[in-house]
Amino acid sequence: MRDQGTSLTQYLSDGVRQGSGLEADLATLIGEIAAVCKTLSYAIRAGGLEGVLGTAGTENVQGETQQKLDVFANEAMLHSLERSEHLAGMASEEMTDIYPVSAARGRYLLIFDPLDGSSNIDVNVSVGTIFSVLRTPTAAAELSVKDFLRPGREQVCAGYALYGPSTMLVLTTGNGVDAFTLDPRVGEYILTHPRRQIPADTREFAINMSNQRFWDPPVLRYIRECLEGRQGPRGKDFNMRWVASMVAEVHRVLSRGGVFMYPYDCREPKRPGRLRLMYEANPMAMIVEQAGGVASTGYERMLDVQPTDLHQRIPVILGSRSEVVQVTSYHAETAAEVAR
Numbered sequence: 001m002r003d004q005g006t007s008l009t010q011y012l013s014d015g016v017r018q019g020s021g022l023e024a025d026l027a028t029l030i031g032e033i034a035a036v037c038k039t040l041s042y043a044i045r046a047g048g049l050e051g052v053l054g055t056a057g058t059e060n061v062q063g064e065t066q067q068k069l070d071v072f073a074n075e076a077m078l079h080s081l082e083r084s085e086h087l088a089g090m091a092s093e094e095m096t097d098i099y100p101v102s103a104a105r106g107r108y109l110l111i112f113d114p115l116d117g118s119s120n121i122d123v124n125v126s127v128g129t130i131f132s133v134l135r136t137p138t139a140a141a142e143l144s145v146k147d148f149l150r151p152g153r154e155q156v157c158a159g160y161a162l163y164g165p166s167t168m169l170v171l172t173t174g175n176g177v178d179a180f181t182l183d184p185r186v187g188e189y190i191l192t193h194p195r196r197q198i199p200a201d202t203r204e205f206a207i208n209m210s211n212q213r214f215w216d217p218p219v220l221r222y223i224r225e226c227l228e229g230r231q232g233p234r235g236k237d238f239n240m241r242w243v244a245s246m247v248a249e250v251h252r253v254l255s256r257g258g259v260f261m262y263p264y265d266c267r268e269p270k271r272p273g274r275l276r277l278m279y280e281a282n283p284m285a286m287i288v289e290q291a292g293g294v295a296s297t298g299y300e301r302m303l304d305v306q307p308t309d310l311h312q313r314i315p316v317i318l319g320s321r322s323e324v325v326q327v328t329s330y331h332a333e334t335a336a337e338v339a340r
């Protein structure tokens with residue numbers, strides 16, 4: 001029989017004991033988040049058996065139709081974690097306002113997308129939960145939106161749960177990226193993929209090609225050159241993937257390299273991209289950087305972007321170092337031309 005391996009519980013307590021910078025209350029909070037993801041995993045797996053599929057008949061703050069599972073996942077996160085003594089407040093992609101939680105004012109703020117890729121739920125394709133943890137600022141008396149609007153480089157933890165053929169939890173606390181698989185036989189996350197590293201080179205890109213007519217010149221050029229393959233300027237053939245679930249795309253990039261893009265889109269100037277800075281781009285950027293990859297808006301390191309709004313959208317280009325550097329160099333050329 002296979003060695004049982006290190007459980008998440010063991011990993012977190014080892015991390016605190018070995019003085020690797022993991023603070024005890026953050027370790028407890030991560031355990032609490034992982035427990036909610038386990039509940040979500042079981043609900044998603046039950047699917048049609050539990051009547052959790054289909055639309056909820058409501059819209060979220062983004063004006064998107066909510067699935068029953070979006071609502072369930074959001075409520076599960078809120079109601080399980082509002083009891084955490086380590087949290088001062090939460091913000092969710094599904095809610096307009098922040099959600100202050102503890103009279104005792106815990107040391108952390110939690111930002112999450114409870115169910116990413118929810119258009120995939122009804123077709124039984126992978127979805128996930130994304131989360132980001134910031135320190136609660138000490139100064140302010142009452143928690144406000146401003147306390148959440150901090151650049152991604154200030155995150156102390158980021159992670160996601162991927163509800164795929166197996167459920168995986170991927171974590172970083174700023175000291176590399178480790179991935180755990182939920183063993184359904186014992187209900188424990190087991191460390192199966194320690195110290196993830198994204199290969200620097202790749203021949204795989206992921207982008208929604210149906211939006212091509214709305215892209216900017218640097219992305220149009222990059223994709224055109226990829227499609228020209230061995231005969232084109234890149235001198236190599238590329239493959240394309242699109243799951244329409246960011247968690248699944250990032251997980252693939254983390255597993256075997258690749259570049260994932262939801263770039264600038266000129267359809268609605270107020271929404272320069274589809275993905276949300278606070279709930280999707282920042283936590284994924286921290287994970288990607290911690291695994292040796294690069295995450296950018298095209299013009300700027302993602303983790304340096306100063307958020308201006310809780311639900312702000314942002315162009316996202318992330319993954320294998322050499323390809324992201326290639327795309328961003330095209331953006332830099334365009335910027336230089338504009339400046340001339």
Ligand code: F6P
Nearest residue numbers: 116117118208244245246247275
């Ligand atoms: O923002 C939600 C999301 O579902 C992401 O997980 C995914 O990458 C993207 O939207 C899919 O977008 P599209 O519907 O354009 O394929």
